[in-house]
Amino acid sequence: MSNRYEARFSAVGGQGVLLAGQVLASAGQKYEGRYSIQTPTYTAQVRGGPTKVDVILDDEPIMYPETTAINFFLSLAQGSYNAFLHDLRSDAIVVVDPNLVTKINPKYKTYQVPVIEITKAKIGKMIMSAVMALGIMIELTGAVSKEAIEKALIDAAPKGTEELNLKALHLGYEEATRLKQGG
Amino acid sequence: MAKAAIDYLYYLRADKLPHMWCPGCGIGIVVKAMIGAIDDLGWDKNDIAVISGIGCTSRAPGYLDMNTLHTTHGRALTFATGVKMAQSTKHVIVISGDGDATAIGGNHFIHACRRNIDITEIIVNNNIYGMTGGQFSPTTPYGAKAATTPYGNIDPSFDLVELAKGAGATYVARASVDNGRMMQKLLRDGMEHHGFSVIEVLANCHTQFGRRNKMSDAVTMIDWIANRVVAKAKADKMTLEELEGKVITGLMYQNKERPEYTDEYDKLIERVQAKTSAKAGSGK
Amino acid sequence: MSSDRSDGSGIVFWQGNEVVAEAAIAAGCRFYAGYPITPSSEIAHVMAERLPQVGGKFIQMEDEIASMGAIIGASLTGVKSMTATSGPGFSLKMENIGYAYMAEVPCVIVNVMRGGPSTGLPTAIGQSDVQQARWGTHGDHPTIALAPAFHREIYLSTIKAFNLSEKYRIPVMLMLDEVLAHMSEGMRVPEPSDYHLVDRVKPSVTPEEYFPYDTRFGDVPPMASYFEGFRFHVTGLNHTKTGFPTTNPDICQSEEERMIRKVMKDADALAEYESYLLDDAEIAIYAFGSTARGARGAVDEARKQGIKVGLFRAITLWPFPDKAIYALAKRVKAFVVPEVNLGQMIQEVERAAHRDMPIVGVNKVGGIPIPPSEILSKIKEVAKNG
Known part of the structure; x- marks a missing residue:
């Protein structure tokens, strides 16, 4: 039985969302035995412009490789929010950084988390913002298990940065838990 | 020291003769000098690839009993680059006409020079497209008549020596069909040179060029060449005024220091493999 | 044995372009010549990295035409060779692709299809080169072109492209599209036991008895390599079994028919679906x-x-x-x-x-x-x- 899950992480070039997409796909495929496809914006056309990565997970082999009904959407920039806010399910969950995305479409259930600010304050490295956002996503959606995402994150993290990456991920869990409790 | 006479037939595919060139054509002189050079170097004909494009000159490989490749117009150097990259210990010689090598093949020519890949390119420059019917080429002199310059050529022409030098060839020479002995020596040294060698050979096409420019027989045309050329050593002692209208022949440039391309790639392989096996050894 | 570029888990997340390159290495490709063009460039990136590791050679040529010439040259020396391109690059290669048909030189051409005629849509999907793959170069010739749809199938089809090119002495086209080329589909890398490799048939006769297009051995003549003592001639002109040019109408007719027959007699078996x-x-x-x-x-x-x-x-x-x-x-x-x-x-x-x-x-x-x-x-x- 198809259990297709579609996620889209978007930002402006260099915010690390491509890595987040890769970690999500490999968590599903390597550690949960599911199928995955990830399609990044083609790098030849992005140098600092809006960028995204689409991830599809399914229990069955994936046929159509493009997203058509997105379950989760993240945006860390207004430009990417405007460019890529399409093909979302009506019940999609959206997470944005309110310092960077100020005009939001009220149609979707949107969580506003100052991801960059929190990461900068608590981790010290802006590049970890996408990892923190990934933590928020996992806590909110349960798209893959925490065990799987953590293993995949350790695989993908550059040597010596594993702990810092896990810290950023957990920061995301905590923030999302607070959001859920706060309603 | 007396040398044994060269057994030309040993290097030729005798069953393909007589050749298809016009009586008196300069290309035959070039083929003879090539064989002499190869014989002098003592190369095994099994280890030689002779590669050409399209045109009268490009028919030469067919007569040579070697590994021969007659490719598409202007592309001989591209095929030759593949052959040399794949088998870098073998000898690769390209023989082209002026139109083939420097018009349609001009881009390949400058890049082969730039890489300094160990290929010898002989450009038989007869200032015309012979096979296709006498159209002007990038080396047709200003004012000359050709099938496509009925009112005289207004296209400036290439100086192939300067072009090769500027593009990075590390052996550049100019020979002429009136002096087979000098040509053989320059071809020999060019073949021996480890890097990209260009030998321009001034040749006669009395059929297509001469006929349209008042030199319709081989002797008149070869005389025209002979009267224009000045050997490098002599030219060095002449004034600019004296050199007006002359063409200098001989070794024009050689650089033995610049790295050769396939050597560089072999070093790269060594470096990469050392790194890869070190990585494998560390258990990563 | 899994590839150097996998992490040891056996599961990889390669882009389609990376899959092609890794599969080519597995197929025994040891020479690649190419020219940068979107959206196929990543194939060149991986080949530049991987070929020297396995003792092969990579070269970035001055243009698409040159890349096609270079792989034919390398293949004539017995080395399995490949190039990859897209859009306008495919058009530029057509002249020498025709040469490979005529001279019967095995090689693989990958075309990652993008949109539009001319420069068109360089970063977007197209599937509009499929008739060009069939008829892009002038003159009659058979065509083998594969269009896999899944990453594992891309891997196996790449190997198959090499195998068919060796088996039939023919350039083989591998037709991807931009979507497949740039998406990463998690897959388990096929093991060598999942496929077989085919090498061109070499002559069984002495150099004196050898002809490069000798049909005594079937419609696909055995193929010697340069520098092995056979000293044969290759031309893009119509030729006899000796490899030398001819304008004899009967020979031109029968040889062109043979070149089509050598593939088309197996058409049903070749049609994978x-x-x-x-x-x-x-x-x-x-x-x-x-x-x-x-x-x-x-x-x-x-x-x-x-x-x-x-x-x-x-x-x-x-x-x-x-x-x-x-x-x-x-x-x-x-x-x-x-x-x-x-x-x-x-x-x-x-x-x-x-x-x-x-x-x-x-x-x-x-x-x-x-x-x-x-x-x-x-x-x-x-x-x-x-």
Whole structure:
């Protein structure tokens, strides 16, 4: 039985969302035995412009490789929010950084988390913002298990940065838990 | 020291003769000098690839009993680059006409020079497209008549020596069909040179060029060449005024220091493999 | 043994382009010449990294024409060779692709299809080079072109492309599209036990008895390599069995016929395809590449709605599966042919079906893939009218 899950992480070039997409796909495929496809914006056309990565997970082999009904959407920039806010399910969950995305479409259930600010304050490295956002996503959606995402994150993290990456991920869990409790 | 006479037939595919060139054509002189050079170097004909494009000159490989490749117009150097990259210990010689090598093949020519890949390119420059019917080429002199310059050529022409030098060839020479002995020596040294060698050979096409420019027989045309050329050593002692209208022949440039391309790639392989096996050894 | 570029888990997340490059290495490709062009460049990136590791050679040539010439040259010395390109680059290679047909030199050409004629849509999907793959170079010749749709299939089809080129002494086209080339589909890397490798047949005679196009041994003559003592001649001119030019009408006729026959006599076996729910189908979809993946989604949805539809997913584009389509046309009432072009393979379906029946296209050339919903609408429309 198809259990297709579609996620889209978007930002402006260099915010690390491509890595987040890769970690999500490999968590599903390597550690949960599911199928995955990830399609990044083609790098030849992005140098600092809006960028995204689409991830599809399914229990069955994936046929159509493009997203058509997105379950989760993240945006860390207004430009990417405007460019890529399409093909979302009506019940999609959206997470944005309110310092960077100020005009939001009220149609979707949107969580506003100052991801960059929190990461900068608590981790010290802006590049970890996408990892923190990934933590928020996992806590909110349960798209893959925490065990799987953590293993995949350790695989993908550059040597010596594993702990810092896990810290950023957990920061995301905590923030999302607070959001859920706060309603 | 007396040398044994060269057994030309040993290097030729005798069953393909007589050749298809016009009586008196300069290309035959070039083929003879090539064989002499190869014989002098003592190369095994099994280890030689002779590669050409399209045109009268490009028919030469067919007569040579070697590994021969007659490719598409202007592309001989591209095929030759593949052959040399794949088998870098073998000898690769390209023989082209002026139109083939420097018009349609001009881009390949400058890049082969730039890489300094160990290929010898002989450009038989007869200032015309012979096979296709006498159209002007990038080396047709200003004012000359050709099938496509009925009112005289207004296209400036290439100086192939300067072009090769500027593009990075590390052996550049100019020979002429009136002096087979000098040509053989320059071809020999060019073949021996480890890097990209260009030998321009001034040749006669009395059929297509001469006929349209008042030199319709081989002797008149070869005389025209002979009267224009000045050997490098002599030219060095002449004034600019004296050199007006002359063409200098001989070794024009050689650089033995610049790295050769396939050597560089072999070093790269060594470096990469050392790194890869070190990585494998560390258990990563 | 898994590749150097996998992490040891056996599962990789390579882009389609990376899959092609890794598979080429596995197939024994040891020479690559290319020129940068979107969206195929990543194939060159990986080959530049991987070839020296295995003792092979990579060269970035001055243009597409040169890349094609270089791989033919390398192949003549016995080295399996490949180039990759897209759009305008495919057009530029056509001259020397024709040479490889004429001189019967094995090699593999990858075309990652992008949108539009000319410069078109460099970063977006197209499937509009499929007829060019068949007829792009001048003159008559057979064509083998493969269009896999899944990453593991891309891997195996790349190996197959090398195998067929060696078996038939022919350039073989591997036709991807931008979507497949840039998406990363998690996959388990095929093991060497999952495929076999084919090498060209070498001469069994002495150099004195050898002719490069000697048909005593069949329609695919054994092929010597340069520098092995055979000292043979190769030309793009029509030639006799000796490799030397001829204008003899009978020889030109019989040799050109042989070059087509050597492939076409195996056309049925070469036509690889996957049938999905075609047994009871009243409507058949013909699709290939990434479009076929969307088509399969459309078939599933239509079935749920009670429409008897199935999918003929072509993996071999050329030779076209004439017999299979003809047989299918006798059983179904209509064909739907979605493709990211304005109607290219549909002409072959019409030709092979050889029947007066609805054969309708779903055609998009805006640089975006055809979503299953649009294929579904067409299926429903055809079902209603049928």
